[in-house]
Amino acid sequence: MAMNRRRLAGLLLIALVIVCAIVADAIAPYDPMRSSVDILATPSAAHLFGTDELGRDVLSRLIHGARVSLVIGFGAALVGMLVGVPVGLMAGYFRGGVDVAAVMLIDLLVALPGLVLALVITVMIGPSLNHLAFVLGFVMWPGVARLTRGQVLAVREATFIEAARAAGGTSAWIIARHVWPNIMRVIAAQFAVSVSFAIFTSSSLSFLGLGIPPPTPDWGGMVRTGYDFLVLNPLMSLGPGAAVALTVMGFYLVGSSVE
Amino acid sequence: MLTVIVRRLLLAIPTMIALTALLFFSLTALLGSPAAMMLGQDASPEAVAAINARYGFDKPLPAQYLDWMVSAMQGEFGRSHTTQQSVASAILPCIPVTLELALLAIVLASFGAVISNTLPIGRGAGAPAVVTLNLIGITVPNFMLGISLIFVFSVWLGWLPTTGWAPWSEGIATHIAHMILPVLTLSAYYFGVFSIVYRAEYKDVEKRLFIQAARAKGLSRSRVAFRHAMPNAILPVITYMGLTMGQLTGGAVVTESVFSMPGTGRLLVSSIASHDFPVMLAIGMMIVIGVVLMNLLADIAYTFVNPQIRID
Numbered sequence: 001m002a003m004n005r006r007r008l009a010g011l012l013l014i015a016l017v018i019v020c021a022i023v024a025d026a027i028a029p030y031d032p033m034r035s036s037v038d039i040l041a042t043p044s045a046a047h048l049f050g051t052d053e054l055g056r057d058v059l060s061r062l063i064h065g066a067r068v069s070l071v072i073g074f075g076a077a078l079v080g081m082l083v084g085v086p087v088g089l090m091a092g093y094f095r096g097g098v099d100v101a102a103v104m105l106i107d108l109l110v111a112l113p114g115l116v117l118a119l120v121i122t123v124m125i126g127p128s129l130n131h132l133a134f135v136l137g138f139v140m141w142p143g144v145a146r147l148t149r150g151q152v153l154a155v156r157e158a159t160f161i162e163a164a165r166a167a168g169g170t171s172a173w174i175i176a177r178h179v180w181p182n183i184m185r186v187i188a189a190q191f192a193v194s195v196s197f198a199i200f201t202s203s204s205l206s207f208l209g210l211g212i213p214p215p216t217p218d219w220g221g222m223v224r225t226g227y228d229f230l231v232l233n234p235l236m237s238l239g240p241g242a243a244v245a246l247t248v249m250g251f252y253l254v255g256s257s258v259e
Numbered sequence: 260m261l262t263v264i265v266r267r268l269l270l271a272i273p274t275m276i277a278l279t280a281l282l283f284f285s286l287t288a289l290l291g292s293p294a295a296m297m298l299g300q301d302a303s304p305e306a307v308a309a310i311n312a313r314y315g316f317d318k319p320l321p322a323q324y325l326d327w328m329v330s331a332m333q334g335e336f337g338r339s340h341t342t343q344q345s346v347a348s349a350i351l352p353c354i355p356v357t358l359e360l361a362l363l364a365i366v367l368a369s370f371g372a373v374i375s376n377t378l379p380i381g382r383g384a385g386a387p388a389v390v391t392l393n394l395i396g397i398t399v400p401n402f403m404l405g406i407s408l409i410f411v412f413s414v415w416l417g418w419l420p421t422t423g424w425a426p427w428s429e430g431i432a433t434h435i436a437h438m439i440l441p442v443l444t445l446s447a448y449y450f451g452v453f454s455i456v457y458r459a460e461y462k463d464v465e466k467r468l469f470i471q472a473a474r475a476k477g478l479s480r481s482r483v484a485f486r487h488a489m490p491n492a493i494l495p496v497i498t499y500m501g502l503t504m505g506q507l508t509g510g511a512v513v514t515e516s517v518f519s520m521p522g523t524g525r526l527l528v529s530s531i532a533s534h535d536f537p538v539m540l541a542i543g544m545m546i547v548i549g550v551v552l553m554n555l556l557a558d559i560a561y562t563f564v565n566p567q568i569r570i571d
Binding site: 107108110111112113114115116119120121123124196200201203204207208209210220223224227230231234237238241242244245248249252253 | 274277278281282285286394397398399400401402403406407409410414505506507508509510512513516517527528531532534539543546547550551554
């Protein structure tokens, strides 16, 4: 019951962000990129969240920031899944040498600090939306592979798998028809958790000034500039900061409601 | 038990070598030529060759890695490309700042998590509050949490200094006043993670017979909780303390930047921003080795706490 409430809250938050991203052009009161002479205005009826150091409307940039966050979140999670799930499936299903090698590699990589790794790689290959999604996906795949492998190990000894093998099923068929449907729910949950991790980390990188380059409206970067004007207009940093936190929370709630 | 510790130690060494080599090779591979990066794209081939010869970048990668490791063992990490200061003298003063921050945060997070989830009130009437706090800790990024805390406690209430960091030499009270918010910020995530792990384990332990026996004896609820349930539920927290060390360094990077603390994390960010290869490499290596050592410590602590492991 409590679990369902958590998932519902998460789904509502995610829906809000997705709607913002889709209809951003229609609901944003101003062009998020257009600067004006009205710089650093405090919140007013014309600019609900005020304007930034270039006179751009903060609320409009906040609404458009949903797009950037979702693209990175889904992109990175997809990359992490595309690498991690097959590795985990192979390792867990075939065991033996493949498994030993995969586990060694995974153990090695999960020990590395994700944010620091992402920081270094992103700067080396140049920060951009696509690069960030790839780097974060690369950072996440060992965790995904480990989880997938654990799930496969739990079902591979089941009687129905044995029966499928006895019936002469090929490995590919057994994995697709019998293993995958049983682990799909957990993998889907992991996808949501991965999205939340990617948004969390990419916004942290942008906050450090090493993520998505300006002038793209990105929440982490907006917090970074707004932080300098915290006393003047707290909404300039706390607004986009809250947007990151609520988006991360939405995906996390949905992902963690499946056990 | 000694054999367990020795076995773990022997396992940690190849892990460390593999990770440091991986870091070294990937950094150098991604950078292309450090010399080109230092001199810019218009550098003449002669200048690049001169820099390569001077820093040993012309040797094959494994040789460079060995050279680096050998001189690192002697405390020689090269010179910063931007300031020409020796890397060791740039990093050394930063280490205590980060260590203090990280240690205090981990201690606060683990004690906070264990106590708030063991206290009968945290499990009964106060449970929704504790669960909400866990969720906030896990999902609110460090930078947002730090700035929110600064806004509430420094800007709005005016109780604590806004930003900056004060060394011990400026007085213990000043130092502590500057440390409260950074430690809170960094510990929040770990408080959440430890809480969730501990709560789940506690729930399992609570069902066991010896807990029922202790209750039947007429012991008070808090005595059953702290004396009988807690010691049996605390093991996963220790494992997670080791597992989360890698993320802790990432959290420290952000936290130090928010509070402008002169720590290793902030030095790493500035070295990355200015493409200062030797500093970046030295800090990266330090983090990797630190993470492996912390995992090792957690493993050893685990064998101390859990007598079942000591036997085999």
